Amino acid sequence: MPSHSRPSAPHKASDETxxxxxxxQLSRRAExxxxxxxxxxxxxxxxxxxxxxLAAGFVCQETLPVEAMRKANQLVLASDQQARQALQYGTTxxxxxxxxxxxxxxxxxxxxxxxxxxxxxxxxIVTAGSNQLLHLVSETLCDPGDIVLCGAPTYFVYxxxxxxxxxxxxxxxxxxxxxxxxxxxxxxxxxxxxxELPRVKAIYVPSYYDNPASTTLAIHRREQLVxxxxxxxxxxxxxxxxxxxxxxxxxxGEDVPSILSFDDRGDTVIHAGTFSKSFAPGVxxxxxxxxxxxxQPLLNQKGNLDFGSPxxxxxxxxxxxxxxxxxxxxxxxxxxxxxxxxxxxEAAQEHLTPIADVHWLDVEGGLYVWLxxxxxxxxxxxxxxxxAALDQGxxxxxxxxxxxxxxxxxxxxxxxxxxxxxxPDRIRQGVRLLANAVRGLRLEA
Amino acid sequence: MPSHSRPSAPHKASDETxxxxxxxQLSRRAExxxxxxxxxxxxxxxxxxxxxxLAAGFVCQETLPVEAMRKANQLVLASDQQARQALQYGTTxxxxxxxxxxxxxxxxxxxxxxxxxxxxxxxxIVTAGSNQLLHLVSETLCDPGDIVLCGAPTYFVYxxxxxxxxxxxxxxxxxxxxxxxxxxxxxxxxxxxxxELPRVKAIYVPSYYDNPASTTLAIHRREQLVxxxxxxxxxxxxxxxxxxxxxxxxxxGEDVPSILSFDDRGDTVIHAGTFSKSFAPGVxxxxxxxxxxxxQPLLNQKGNLDFGSPxxxxxxxxxxxxxxxxxxxxxxxxxxxxxxxxxxxEAAQEHLTPIADVHWLDVEGGLYVWLxxxxxxxxxxxxxxxxAALDQGxxxxxxxxxxxxxxxxxxxxxxxxxxxxxxPDRIRQGVRLLANAVRGLRLEA
Numbered sequence: 001m002p003s004h005s006r007p008s009a010p011h012k013a014s015d016e017t018x019x020x021x022x023x024x025q026l027s028r029r030a031e032x033x034x035x036x037x038x039x040x041x042x043x044x045x046x047x048x049x050x051x052x053x054l055a056a057g058f059v060c061q062e063t064l065p066v067e068a069m070r071k072a073n074q075l076v077l078a079s080d081q082q083a084r085q086a087l088q089y090g091t092t093x094x095x096x097x098x099x100x101x102x103x104x105x106x107x108x109x110x111x112x113x114x115x116x117x118x119x120x121x122x123x124x125i126v127t128a129g130s131n132q133l134l135h136l137v138s139e140t141l142c143d144p145g146d147i148v149l150c151g152a153p154t155y156f157v158y159x160x161x162x163x164x165x166x167x168x169x170x171x172x173x174x175x176x177x178x179x180x181x182x183x184x185x186x187x188x189x190x191x192x193x194x195x196e197l198p199r200v201k202a203i204y205v206p207s208y209y210d211n212p213a214s215t216t217l218a219i220h221r222r223e224q225l226v227x228x229x230x231x232x233x234x235x236x237x238x239x240x241x242x243x244x245x246x247x248x249x250x251x252x253g254e255d256v257p258s259i260l261s262f263d264d265r266g267d268t269v270i271h272a273g274t275f276s277k278s279f280a281p282g283v284x285x286x287x288x289x290x291x292x293x294x295x296q297p298l299l300n301q302k303g304n305l306d307f308g309s310p311x312x313x314x315x316x317x318x319x320x321x322x323x324x325x326x327x328x329x330x331x332x333x334x335x336x337x338x339x340x341x342x343x344x345x346e347a348a349q350e351h352l353t354p355i356a357d358v359h360w361l362d363v364e365g366g367l368y369v370w371l372x373x374x375x376x377x378x379x380x381x382x383x384x385x386x387x388a389a390l391d392q393g394x395x396x397x398x399x400x401x402x403x404x405x406x407x408x409x410x411x412x413x414x415x416x417x418x419x420x421x422x423x424p425d426r427i428r429q430g431v432r433l434l435a436n437a438v439r440g441l442r443l444e445a
Numbered sequence: 446m447p448s449h450s451r452p453s454a455p456h457k458a459s460d461e462t463x464x465x466x467x468x469x470q471l472s473r474r475a476e477x478x479x480x481x482x483x484x485x486x487x488x489x490x491x492x493x494x495x496x497x498x499l500a501a502g503f504v505c506q507e508t509l510p511v512e513a514m515r516k517a518n519q520l521v522l523a524s525d526q527q528a529r530q531a532l533q534y535g536t537t538x539x540x541x542x543x544x545x546x547x548x549x550x551x552x553x554x555x556x557x558x559x560x561x562x563x564x565x566x567x568x569x570i571v572t573a574g575s576n577q578l579l580h581l582v583s584e585t586l587c588d589p590g591d592i593v594l595c596g597a598p599t600y601f602v603y604x605x606x607x608x609x610x611x612x613x614x615x616x617x618x619x620x621x622x623x624x625x626x627x628x629x630x631x632x633x634x635x636x637x638x639x640x641e642l643p644r645v646k647a648i649y650v651p652s653y654y655d656n657p658a659s660t661t662l663a664i665h666r667r668e669q670l671v672x673x674x675x676x677x678x679x680x681x682x683x684x685x686x687x688x689x690x691x692x693x694x695x696x697x698g699e700d701v702p703s704i705l706s707f708d709d710r711g712d713t714v715i716h717a718g719t720f721s722k723s724f725a726p727g728v729x730x731x732x733x734x735x736x737x738x739x740x741q742p743l744l745n746q747k748g749n750l751d752f753g754s755p756x757x758x759x760x761x762x763x764x765x766x767x768x769x770x771x772x773x774x775x776x777x778x779x780x781x782x783x784x785x786x787x788x789x790x791e792a793a794q795e796h797l798t799p800i801a802d803v804h805w806l807d808v809e810g811g812l813y814v815w816l817x818x819x820x821x822x823x824x825x826x827x828x829x830x831x832x833a834a835l836d837q838g839x840x841x842x843x844x845x846x847x848x849x850x851x852x853x854x855x856x857x858x859x860x861x862x863x864x865x866x867x868x869p870d871r872i873r874q875g876v877r878l879l880a881n882a883v884r885g886l887r888l889e890a
Contacts, residue, residue, distance in 0.1 A: 024738045025646075025681035030585040033745040064532040066525050069757075073518045080511050087509040087725035128573065128751035135750050140475040161749040201470070236470035280532035282756035293469045300478040304606040305580050305750075306573035310758060311727035
């Protein structure tokens with residue numbers, strides 16, 4: 001299989017460090033773990049505060065749930081006895097009342113019933129954000145050299161985690177309905193023909209307003225993917241890792257049932273959720289709903305790592321759910337993000353549409369707009385556009401970071417814009433500055 | 446090198462799970478990660494609440510810092526702006542003001558000065574308890590088959606983590622002054638002679654009131670160990686992993702400087718600390734102070750895993766330090782644990798001393814008393830003593846769990862007793878019941 005190396009950020013801190021690591025021998029795992037490419041971008045943003053960063057995928061700071069946290073803290077700390085329980089160690093799987101609520105909430109959102117769900121309390125594990133769940137699952141399923149199929153483009157932090165585990169990310173074509181089942185099927189056929197099917201352990205699918213392209217997996221594709229994963233599990237089970245991190249950030253349209261809801265036997269789909277987008281990243285609570293045979297192996301890994309996520313934070317989130325504070329908060333932030341999204345799309349319409357060959361997908365939720373630039377205009381950090389944008393005063397994430405190491409080739413003329421952090425005015429200004437940079441290069445060419 | 450397999454708990458949950466994992470292929474890492482042996486014990490304790498558990502290494506629930514948490518939460522959430530910052534993502538390394546305080550606190554305790562310390566803010570990483578630090582360090586330094594030298598006995602959770610990484614734990618003799626430098630030297634000589642020196646990556650040393658034997662590393666041994674680690678770093682650097690988790694739980698005697706304080710070049714010692722013992726495990730905040738060349742590789746690992754520990758919890762602990770709440774709390778719990786320790790030692794004196802060949806070390810801090818039973822009386826979960834103790838109504842941790850996989854042979858006639866959780870009365874009763882069990886078996890023999 002051809003492999004294209006993922007771009008890495010220039011001047012990584014690790015390069016400097018290497019010079020003083022004489023006589024220090026790191027593990028193979030440590031050697032293959034690259035720095036987060038976005039680290040370089042964040043450094044740019046921090047060292048030049050005048051820049052309008054449309055790069056960071058942070059949530060809107062202004063609407064973080066201060067009042068809800070005050071109330072939740074008060075409730076958790078109200079009685080001495082309950083407070084002490086929250087301050088003690090919990091179990092590795094997590095606080096049972098919270099896990100039960102997470103399961104019920106997911107089943108409810110899917111308009112199903114716990115009575116017929118293959119999942120129970122024991123299917124749920126609380127983790128440090130959904131990111132830890134993705135990492136634990138990947139290291140539990142994959143040896144170095146194993147393969148995870150991913151959409152192209154996909155969530156670059158997960159690609160970095162796979163790289164750190166020496167797991168091969170294999171890119172599959174996507175369109176505005178998310179990852180294309182026929183393309184998954186084709187990739188599996190090709191890998192099978194190459195004798196590599198036994199190495200395929202999972203298909204990673206962000207299913208709602210994904211990062212970076214903001215596409216939501218079409219509903220009929222959800223059922224199809226479960227069927228495909230099962231049918232190709234000849235050598236060993238191929239799991240679907242469903243990343244539902246952005247499910248609650250819906251500004252238009254209707255919610256659709258999760259891929260999990262199509263896994264009637266509960267043997268195929270690993271469902272990852274998080275409060276980092278819908279509530280507050282600073283609390284770092286995510287979760288997984290998993291096929292039963294994966295639970296104990298995952299708990300073994302998590303037990304070795306951290307004994308379980310902070311009990312206090314889990315008690316807080318339990319109260320947040322119990323008191324309806326989460327749903328209140330989600331209603332509030334939806335309105336704010338809808339305004340920001342609208343500002344970005346209007347500015348794009350105004351400033352980018354006039355430039356030939358600049359396109360973007362419709363966006364109904366999430367935090368991102370995925371831009372396609374004119375065909376030969378590359379957007380990487382070493383390319384003229386990136387520096388022209390910096391000169392204009394705007395920062396973006398080059399789309400090339402979001403492509404798996406193998407499979408579908410990298411489209412270097414792509415950009416991820418985030419609308420989560422900046423105000424509508426700054427968003428409009430940022431898009432206008434970016435359009436200036438693109439237009440300037442078009443004129444030069 | 447001879448290897449003795451570590452005992453595992455009977456009827457592990459993973460055995461059951463294996464039966465339904467058909468067609469599920471786990472990674473080698475997942476296959477080698479055993480369940481926590483203490484899981485079985487905790488299950489016993491939970492399913493028989495009438496048992497007096499002297500097993501769990503939990504801190505005393507009654508003295509968990511409810512008031513301090515109320516105050517810290519109020520302060521963090523007082524201003525909307527500061528609260529929002531706490532609820533946002535932080536950096537992977539952690540909240541800078543907290544890291545600075547952790548460094549200063551350590552340097553102060555060591556009666557040194559930051560001006561001459563080789564460590565700076567950049568040397569400090571905040572983790573999910575000290576346990577995550579130990580795990581990250583081990584997976585950053587060690588490939589499968591590599592070796593970490595450990596005292597025998599030592600912290601069994603760390604042994605489990607090494608086993609999960611397929612890293613060989615190699616036991617070295619200890620006495621009441623902790624790990625014996627001459628024994629470390631001898632082990633290194635033997636490993637060198639066997640051509641295995643290049644595989645030795647670290648020496649793990651709990652340096653204060655360790656778990657399980659409650660020994661504190663003698664001060665002159667601290668300097669010696671640094672010298673030994675450096676001298677044997679011919680093939681690659683051998684680090685000392687100093688686990689200072691129990692440093693603050695001192696009930697008698699004087700504090701001694703950390704091993705870190707003898708690492709004048711800052712190139713040898715990895716220092717791990719935690720608030721789980723001194724404040725509250727439910728907050729799950731620990732930290733490491735590390736040689737600079739390890740920082741970026743560790744951040745890469747942690748970035749892939751969880752992006753950094755919960756920012757909110759770090760802001761809380763920052764305020765707890767700032768307001769002097771930690772030191773207040775430590776003073777309070779010291780008095781309580783001192784009473785519990787005294788209850789355990791007096792009961793041992795009364796009930797166990799009359800039994801020939803039962804011994805224990807002096808204890809000045811921590812949460813444990815390490816018992817040596819008559820020579821042929823084995824204490825494992827499948828042995829008569831364990832069941833006799835359960836019949837009497839008392840639960841303990843068999844000492845055999847605390848022995849590394851290689852090196853110094855397991856002493857199966859040892860027991861770890863914890864005095865953290867139970868009241869002084871229940872502790873006295875528990876020790877009396879244990880003495881009954883031991884005496885019963887002696888009479889039978």
